[in-house]
Amino acid sequence: MNPTGTKVYVANQGSNTVSVIDTATNTVTSTVNVGTNPLGVAVNPMGKKVYVTNGGSNTVSVFDTATNTVTSTVNVGTNPFGVSVNPAGTKVYVANQGSNTVCVIDTATNTVTSTVNVGTNPLGVAVNPTGKKVYVTNGGNNTVSVIDTATSIITSTVNVGTDPFGVSVNPAGTKVYVTNYGSNTVSVIDTATNNVTSTVNVGTNPWGITVNHAGIKVYVTNQGSTTVCVIDTATNTVTSTVNVGTNPFGVAADQAETEVCTANQVVTLSL
Amino acid sequence: MGRGVTMNPAGTKVYVANYGSNTVSVIDTATNTVTSTVNVGTNPLGVSVNPTGK
Numbered sequence: 001m002n003p004t005g006t007k008v009y010v011a012n013q014g015s016n017t018v019s020v021i022d023t024a025t026n027t028v029t030s031t032v033n034v035g036t037n038p039l040g041v042a043v044n045p046m047g048k049k050v051y052v053t054n055g056g057s058n059t060v061s062v063f064d065t066a067t068n069t070v071t072s073t074v075n076v077g078t079n080p081f082g083v084s085v086n087p088a089g090t091k092v093y094v095a096n097q098g099s100n101t102v103c104v105i106d107t108a109t110n111t112v113t114s115t116v117n118v119g120t121n122p123l124g125v126a127v128n129p130t131g132k133k134v135y136v137t138n139g140g141n142n143t144v145s146v147i148d149t150a151t152s153i154i155t156s157t158v159n160v161g162t163d164p165f166g167v168s169v170n171p172a173g174t175k176v177y178v179t180n181y182g183s184n185t186v187s188v189i190d191t192a193t194n195n196v197t198s199t200v201n202v203g204t205n206p207w208g209i210t211v212n213h214a215g216i217k218v219y220v221t222n223q224g225s226t227t228v229c230v231i232d233t234a235t236n237t238v239t240s241t242v243n244v245g246t247n248p249f250g251v252a253a254d255q256a257e258t259e260v261c262t263a264n265q266v267v268t269l270s271l
Numbered sequence: 272m273g274r275g276v277t278m279n280p281a282g283t284k285v286y287v288a289n290y291g292s293n294t295v296s297v298i299d300t301a302t303n304t305v306t307s308t309v310n311v312g313t314n315p316l317g318v319s320v321n322p323t324g325k
Contacts, residue, residue: 007321008286010295012312019295019311023284026297026307040317047323065321083317208318212283217300219285228287228296230303240303244296245289250318253300254284 006254007065009050011038018052020068023254030068034061040083041250042092049107051092053080060094062110072110076103082125082167084134091149093134095122102136102147114152118145124167126176128191135176135189137164144178144187146194156194160187166209168218175233177218179206186220188236198236202229208251221248288315 005024011034012019018041020030035054042051043065052061053076060080062072077096080103084093092105095118102125104114119138122145126135134147142164146156161180164187168177176189179202186206188198203222206229211218218231221244228248230240285298288311295315297307 006324008295009319009321010286010288010311010315011317012293012314013290013316014313017312019315021286021295021309021311023297026309028309028311031312038317041319043319043321045322047321047325050319053317065325208287210285212285212300219298221287223290228285228298230300242298242303242305244287244298244305245294245308246291247289248287248296249290249316250288252286252318252320254286254320 008252009041009043010250011041011052013037013039013055018050018063032063032068032070034063034070035059035073039081042083042085044085044089044107045087046089049089051083051085051105053083053094055079055081055097060092060105074105074110074112076105076112077101077115081123082137084125084127086127086131086149087129088131091127091131093125093127095125095136097121097123097139102134104152116147116152116154118147118154119143119157123165124178126167126169128169128173129171130173133173133191135167135169137167137178139163139165139181144176144189158189158194158196160189160196161185161199165207166220168209168211170211170215170233171213172215175211175215177209177211177231179209179220181205181207181223186218186231200231200236200238202231202238203227203241207249210251210253212253219251219253221251223247223249286318286320288318290314290316
């Protein structure tokens with residue numbers, strides 16, 4: 001028996017590559033050359049395509065997971081950062097930090113079909129599980145823009161903490177979690193009202209965030225503390241803190257094993 | 272190996288890109304401990320898991 005594990009994709013900003021980790025062995029099995037300063041990475045729900053924002057090239061690299069080669073390069077806005085794929089795999093949303101916009105890429109043609117003006121310094125982006133709403137953190141004005149994907153119109157702007165960065169939606173689509181880099185907190189947005197209903201104290205300079213697939217835990221990287229906080233979503237308190245490497249940024253939860261264990265819903269990662 | 276075979280019955284894994292260490296930490300969520308550290312490229316930032324388990 002020679003099992004192949006889940007693949008994990010890591011954007012290496014300083015190498016202009018993406019490392020592909022096989023989780024069965026926890027080794028890098030492939031390295032994909034992409035554009036300059038790759039920052040965000042997202043796998044489509046079918047597991048076939050990976051989208052990488054190249055902050056220095058103003059492009060998105062698209063590569064095929066079967067071959068680990070770049071099949072398309074899409075011109076987007078200035079300094080693209082966060083990237084998220086909708087549940088149907090038909091649209092990719094890219095936050096362009098330098099343009100104050102979100103680009104919508106049609107994955108059938110790999111072209112930008114729409115550009116939405118958002119707040120200042122958009123960084124993180126997350127599509128909800130129905131694909132109908134997109135949440136964008138605007139680092140420059142301490143807000144989250146809520147985009148209606150049917151109309152590409154901003155339907156709500158939510159005030160959060162200072163320097164919001166990462167954003168993740170729970171599998172039910174009812175809560176949005178936002179790291180506030182400058183406030184050392186996580187804002188919890190109720191999507192029914194688009195109000196912040198809870199603010200959770202975490203470590204220093206929280207950056208990456210992901211909700212697990214049961215929706216009961218939220219993982220937050222604290223760049224300044226060299227830790228990951230685990231938030232219990234029932235109580236909105238930190239129940240565990242894990243020491244990791246230096247300057248932790250992105251964080252992602254394994255989806256397949258959770259599906260095996262709990263048969264919970266799959267949700268896409270925001271950064 | 273598909274998603275139907277549980278290679279890790281202990282629980283979910285969480286992957287963390289350590290920008291300053293050029294590594295990825297693998298956290299076992301059952302114990303909230305780092306069970307593996309993977310060397311990657313320079314200044315890893317974004318990270319994403321294949322949702323199909325492949």
